[in-house]
Amino acid sequence: MNGLFKVLGITKQSFYQMLKRRRYKFEEQEQLIPLINEIRRDHPRMSARDIYLKLHPACMGRDQFERFCMDSGYRIKQLKNFRVTTNSLGVTRFPNMIKDIEVTRVNQVFVSDITYYDIGLDTFYLTFIMDLFNREIVGYSDSDNLRTENTTLPALHKVIKERGKANLKGAIMHSDGGGQYYCNDFKALTKELGMINSMTEEKVYENAHAERLNGIIKNNYLYPYGPTNRASLKRLLAKAVFMYNTGKPHKALRKLTPIMFKNTIDNEDNSSGYLPLSTVNHINYKRSKLSNKKVNVI
DSSP, X not given: OHHHHXXXXXXXXXHHHHHHHHHHHHHHHHHHHHHHHHHHHHSTTOOHHHHHHHHOOTTSOHHHHHHHHHHTTOBTTBOOOOOOOOOTTOOOOOOOSSXXXXXXXXXXXXXXXXXXXXXXXXXXXXXXXXXXXXXXXXXXXXXXXOOGGGTHHHHHHHXXXXXXXXXXXXXXXXXXXXXXXXXXXXXXXXXXXXXXXXXXXXXXXXXXXXXXXXXXXXXXXXXXXXXXXHHHHHHHHHHHHHHHHHHOOBGGGTTBOHHHHHHHHHHHOOTTOOOOOOHHHHHHHHHHHHTTSOOOOO
C-alpha cells in the first residue's frame, strides 16, 4: 500500500482522512431518507428545494440534493423507498429481529429513531432510544448535524449510564435504515455491549413505536414549551423526556407512566436481571433541575 500511495502522490494519512470524510457523507445521506419521508408526511407537496432549505444538509449542495431526491423517487405524489444495500465503505444491513418477538421485560428491546425539529430557520436533529417494554426514554441527544458522534452515539451512551453496561448484553437495538445505526463506530459500541442490531425490512423506514414517540415529544411537549435557540432546546428536551417518563400514563402500561410501570414490575418480579437506579433519588435530582419551571403534564 505504501508503494501505491507513493505512485499516486498522496500520503497514507490523507488517504484515510478522505475515507473518513466519505463515510461521514454517506452516513448523512442515508439518514436524509427517513427525514425526507417525515417532512413529506407533514408537508405532502413540499418541493425538493424547500426540503433542502429546511434540512440544509452539510453533506451536499442544493443541486446535488435535488438530484438525490429525484433519484430516490421524491417527486410530488411519487414516493418510493430507496435503499443502498452495499458500498465500498462496509455498509451492513441487519435483519428485523423484533417482528415476531414477544417483549416480556426491560432491557430486552430498544427502539430508536432520529427526527428533526425547527426553530425559526434553524433545523436540529433529535435522537431517542426507548425501552419497548415500559416505553421509557432511556437515551436521547440533540444536534445541529447528522453525524453519528452527535446523534446515535451520545444517545446510546445515556442508555449505558441509565441501565448499566452489564444489563445490555443480549438486548436488541432496533432502528430504521439510517446510516448512523450501521456505521462502524455505532456497530463497534453495540458489539462491545453484546447488543443485537436490528433494522426494518419490508417497510424500510417504518419504525412505528419510535416514530410515534417522535410525534409525542415534539407535538405534546416541545412545541408547547417553545424553545427559542439551541440552548433552550437542550434544556427543554431534558424536561420533556423527564415529563414523558414520569408523568404520561399509557394504556398499554396499565395506565401507568413508564417509570411507575417499571417499578411495579420490578416489585412484582425482579427476575428481569435489571437493577434500577433509586427512583426517589432520580426524581429528586430531576425535580431540583425543574423546581422553578411551571409544567403542564399532558
